[in-house]
Amino acid sequence: NAGVTQTPKFQVLKTGQSMTLQCAQDMNHNSMYWYRQDPGMGLRLIYYSASEGTTDKGEVPNGYNVSRLNKREFSLRLESAAPSQTSVYFCASSVNGLYGYTFGSGTRLTVV
Amino acid sequence: GNSVTQMEGPVTLSEEAFLTINCTYTATGYPSLFWYVQYPGEGLQLLLKATKADDKGSNKGFEATYRKETTSFHLEKGSVQVSDSAVYFCALSKETSGSRLTFGEGTQLTVNP
Numbered sequence: 001n002a003g004v005t006q007t008p009k010f011q012v013l014k015t016g017q018s019m020t021l022q023c024a025q026d027m028n029h030n031s032m033y034w035y036r037q038d039p040g041m042g043l044r045l046i047y048y049s050a051s052e053g054t055t056d057k058g059e060v061p062n063g064y065n066v067s068r069l070n071k072r073e074f075s076l077r078l079e080s081a082a083p084s085q086t087s088v089y090f091c092a093s094s095v096n097g098l099y100g101y102t103f104g105s106g107t108r109l110t111v112v
Numbered sequence: 113g114n115s116v117t118q119m120e121g122p123v124t125l126s127e128e129a130f131l132t133i134n135c136t137y138t139a140t141g142y143p144s145l146f147w148y149v150q151y152p153g154e155g156l157q158l159l160l161k162a163t164k165a166d167d168k169g170s171n172k173g174f175e176a177t178y179r180k181e182t183t184s185f186h187l188e189k190g191s192v193q194v195s196d197s198a199v200y201f202c203a204l205s206k207e208t209s210g211s212r213l214t215f216g217e218g219t220q221l222t223v224n225p
Contacts, residue, residue, distance in 0.1 A: 004155075031211065033212070033213075040217060041217065042201065042215040042216055042217040042218050043156075043201070043213075043215045044215075045212060045213075048212060050211075058212070090155055090156065092156075092213075094211070096211060099144070099161070099163075100146055100158045100161055100205075101156075101158070101213060102158075103148075103155035103156040103157070104155050105154055105155045106154075106155050
């Protein structure tokens with residue numbers, strides 16, 4: 001099925017561990033985004049990539065890094081996980097954000 | 113900067129009741145406006161959108177009208193169903209901000225039979 005695929009769906013990390021969240025889209029979209037969702041705070045943008053080869057910080061980039069590997073793939077890395085990074089992470093893509101995004105199903109991350 | 117404010121939730125209604133979820137925004141110029149819906153355990157899905165003033169977006173019985181004079185984009189449905197229970201997010205996008213979406217906090221809707 002066409003869309004945005006995120007892996008893994010669930011992950012538990014210990015404080016200080018690292019991991020990479022993977023995201024891939026097969027809709028030939030130019031732009032890709034990483035958001036985190038926390039109760040009562042809506043969705044907050046971590047990083048985005050307007051086009052292949054470019055990445056920019058969003059509202060809450062601290063503690064994260066990203067890589068736009070190619071047009072299809074956009075990964076999010078936590079170098080040293082902290083309990084404050086416990087959240088649900090969503091990847092999204094768009095042809096042009098003025099017309100809306102397509103979201104993945106999310107990764108639920110718990111840092112203990 | 114850009115911002116979106118939604119009515120506080122949660123909202124609980126009986127089946128077939130009328131739904132309104134208020135959304136107001138702050139942005140210069142003419143942003144595009146969206147409503148997204150998130151069902152339990154899933155990602156967000158685009159519900160409807162409007163890209164210019166006075167446009168009405170509609171889908172699955174939901175409607176919202178882009179009101180420039182009141183900077184609002186309220187979501188309405190005439191008769192809700194149990195299957196409409198979800199979290200609803202209002203959002204805006206502007207070309208000058210790289211077309212990034214800015215979301216409201218979300219409103220939890222529960223519809224009881």
